[in-house]
Structure formats: structure tokens, C-alpha cells
Amino acid sequence: MTGEEYFMKQMFVQKIYKYTGQEFEDFFVQIMSASNPNFKPVKAFGKVGDKKNDGFDETTGTYYQVFSPEDLTKSRTISKGVEKLEEDFTKLYEYWNDKYPVKYFYYVVNDKYHGLPAPIYSKIADLSKNPKYETVTINAFLAKDLEKIFDNLSTQDKQNIIGFLPNINMDTINFSALHDVIEYLLGLKLVTNVDEKFIVPDFDKKIEINGLNLPIKSLLDAASYQEGELIQYFKEYRGLADNLKSVFNSLYEESKIEIPESVDNYPNKRFDYILEKCYPKKTSDVQHAILVLMAHYFSSCDIFEEPPEF
Template sequence: MNSAEEYIAKIIFRNHILIFNGQQFEDFFVSIMTKSNSSFYPVKAYGNIGDEKNDGFDPTTGTYYQSFAPEDLSKDQTQYDAVKKLKTDFKGLYESWNDFIPIKHYYFVMNDKYKGLPPHIHKAIIELNKEYVDVSISAFIAKDLENIFDSLDWSAKLEIIGFIPNEIYPVVEIDALNETLSHLMKVEIDEPIPDSLIVPDFDEKIVFNGLSDIVKNRLVTGSLQGNILEQYFNANPGVRAILQKKFNALYVQAKNDIPDNQEHFADSRFYYILEKACSKNTIPIQSSVFVLMAYYFSSCDIFEEPTIRKEKAYDIAKKTISFI
């Protein structure tokens, strides 16, 4: 592990927090807890009995966890649902499990996406603590899960987040490009995108978007295989335009899910697109996606076109219209 890999691992982890909801977040939470605590046992739902309000527990300490990961916690209805779930799930857990292994600690695991919890949930936790004085009841949010992830060794982190891409990629395989295309065909597009008026300077665009040298090196390396991509596009008419729309749609999704005020937001969006565009976490597939991202980065279909060049393009268009 080097500093660049550690940096990328942190970004991928935080992207998962921002993206994962529902069962996907619960599975992510369980994978981290299982790696960090050999005494932690996940509980899977079965038939009519479900999981009896228990997503996982540590019988040696009497610690229990129940997760709730809505898509948008800011909505009033979602907050109401969260408070209701907190109270009903804990009471259900207490009735089902306390006689077997007394509950000493209970964590209501919520994916707050680093935004913090609304006051209603904090108040509900305080009320439960007053009612059940023999149990310590607390919220468990994104920063708590990140602290546990940070404490893991490198091999455990890799098992959770997957392969960390190297700066040196093998030659792109056509089979990998075909599989990537098939995967990206499933990406939904909200609306068509306009063609870019002008191709920007590569380095200028890197700086303008605030991308790190780590991402720059990966884009530069990917761009070196552009000739293979051109051959692929020439042999598969129409694919270039389809992928243009798909990658632009992924960039729009990344902007919506990762706000500008988040730390390392530009690099986070880069790895967001990478993960969404990969059908699976293998070197050939990641290599194909890196080359595609470098291509569509150069043509301004992902990330922002430098403002100065936009203004120049606008001036050129105005002069052309006036001349006509």
C-alpha cells in the first residue's frame, strides 16, 4: 500500500456511503463489521420471522445493530419513518433477544451520508434511553463506520472495496470493451446532451476541475491507448455517440450525489464514474473504462470545460452568426 492507494481507498469508501441505500448499505456495513470484529455475527432475514429486528450482534458484549439507510433523510416523511423504525425495531429486538443474550448496547445504524441526523431522531434515542435504563442506546452514522474502516489492515480494506487500479494498465482488450458497452447500455439517461463546441487543453481542464495528480496520471495513461479506441469505434458505428451520452449521464449523476463542498469532490466524482461504468472489478474491465473516461474527458463529455474556453467558443459562434 502507498499513499495514492490509501487516498483512493478512502474516496471509494466515501462514495459508497453517498451512493448506497437500503440493503446495499446494510451489506456494506456488515462486511466492515465482520472484518473488524471476529465476534460479530450478521443476522439474515428468513421467511415470516425476518431477522427479528437484528441485523447483527456481538454476543460477547451484548451489542446489537439495526440499520436504516433511506435515499434521502432530509424529507419529513423519511424522518418520521426513521423515528418509528427506531422505536418499533428496538422494542421488537428487546422482546425477541433480551432473554437469550441480554442487550447491553444498541446501535441504530443510519446512513446519514455525512450530513448528520435531524433532531427528532436524537430526541427519540434520548427517550428510549430513559425508558430502557439497562441498555445504552446510540446512533451509529457514516463517520462511525468510517472510523472502523480506517482501523482495518490493508488486505481487509481491499476485500471490502475491491481492486485499487494501478497507474500502468495492460493493453485494452476488445472483449472487455464489449462487456463494458453492454453494461453501460443499461445506464438510464434523463435527457440528450449538446455537443461540445471546442476540445479543451487536457492539462488546463485537469487544473480547472481541481483533479489531483493521481487522477491526472490515470487519465494521461488512459489517453495513450486512444488509437485502439478509435479502431474500435470505426469497427462499431454508432457506439461512440452512445457512450458519449452514457458517460455524460454518469457525470451528471456524480454531480448530483457528490456536492461541491465535499472534500476531494472532483476526484470522488471520477471514481464514482469509474465504479458505475465497471461491470465487475477486474483489471481488463477497469482498463477499458479508464481509456473510455480519458477519451470522453478530452472531448468534454465528463467534467467541466474551462470557462475561458467556453467564452472563446461563444465568441466564435457569435462572430460566425454575425458573418452569416
């Protein structure tokens, strides 16, 4: 995976975590439209609405309906998700089946890589067993499924969808961008929990222990070459290094809550989470400044785990 491919994937994942409601539906439609020329989005129109159909492919009889709540773990939200699944599917079938026969129905849920609650799968099973719908395959469509489709898009389509694509080939720090990043980070409201650490383990060993992938290793390695400039910068602003240490430690602890170990590929997704949280604005200079800071605090074990012998 190239650095460019890595960042496109990173931006995709961050949008999954960020988007809910209409934003996620629009994101889903963008990807499906780019992937399948036969995909037709259906926009709600006045009181008529979209007839419980957010998009379909009439050539295959495949229909999609989106559900993207802020928090899928709440009991009330789970109940709403079950009710929505039954109502949307039955009304979609009633309206669309005699126009374009329904052969496949996907309940598109932005699960943010956590998986679906059991009651939703149970309702899918109940609907599938109903003789009225015996010719229809009903299933869930999750973040991981959308990611697979995104992965197969052309580079140009991916760029059109995610927008900003940073330049990772930076040789020196832009100190104006660094100042903007630091000012932004110090303004974040975070719960601090900083542990003092006096032993710094081998950089490569720490990457291996934390399960970070090769593209991230390459980014941290490249950024670490500017650490001397960063340390000189810190010398001019007494106390700044410790303040930022607190910020990055808090961001890492926050990422552990948002992305538990049960999530696939969680170490790399935590890295992406911290990186995304640090952007005051998205430019190449800003991104490079963030990576230099992350490399510095990674090497001193203020973000991510240290090897067990330490």
C-alpha cells in the same frame, strides 16, 4: 494513497450508494466482524426474530441496529425511521439488558453520505433524556463512520469484503473489452444533454479546478496515453465518438444529481459513480477501457467542469 488503496475505497463507496435493506446489513456485519473479533452478529430466527439486535459486543455492552432505506429524504421514510428507532431500541433494551447490560446503542443508518434528517436526531435526544436509559449512550452510526472502520482494516480483509480488485497497470487497450464496454454504454437508457465545446483546456488545470485527488489524476494520466489508439478506433466507426460523448455527458449530469456539492469529497465520488456505472463486467481489461474513455471525454470537457476562463 496507492492505486490499490484508492480502488478499494472506491468500491466501498459504491457499495454504500448501491446497498439497501439486507444487502447493507450484511455489508455492515462483514466490516464489523473483520474489525472487532468480539462483534457478534444476530440473525433473525423465525417468529423470534433478532430481538431488535443486528449485532453486539458483549465485552463493551455495545449494540447495533440497522436501518437502510432506498431514499431517506422522503417524509414517509423519515417517519418510519423515527418509529423504528424508538421501537427497536426500547425492545432491544427490554430483552437484552439483563443478559448483557446495554451501555452503548448505535442506530446504524445508510445515509449515503447525505446526513440524517433532524427528526431522527430529535428522537435520539428524547430517548437519551429518558431516566430509564440514563446509563446508555445512544447515537447514530452513519456511512462515514463505517468508512472509518473499513479504512483501518487490513488489505486482505478489505479485499475479502469488496471482492474484485482491478489491476491498474495496463499499457495497451484490449479492444475486445473496449467493444464490450461501448456496447454496454450505448445500451444504457439516459437523458442526454450534450453541450458542444470547441476549446479544450489544459488537462492538469482541469483536474485542479475540479478538485480531483492524486490517485484519480494518476489514473487519468496513465489512461490518456492510449488516447491515440482510441481515436484511431473511433475513425473506423463513424458517429461512435459523438454517441459516447452523449452517454458520458449524461452520466456526469446524473452523478451531479446523485452526489450534490453538499456531499463531502463530491468530485471524487462523482468520478467513482461514473466509473462504476460503466462496468458491463468487472475485469481489469474492462476497467482499463473505461478509464481510457473517461480520460478522453474528460480532456474534452464532456465530463466534469471546465476552467472558468473557458
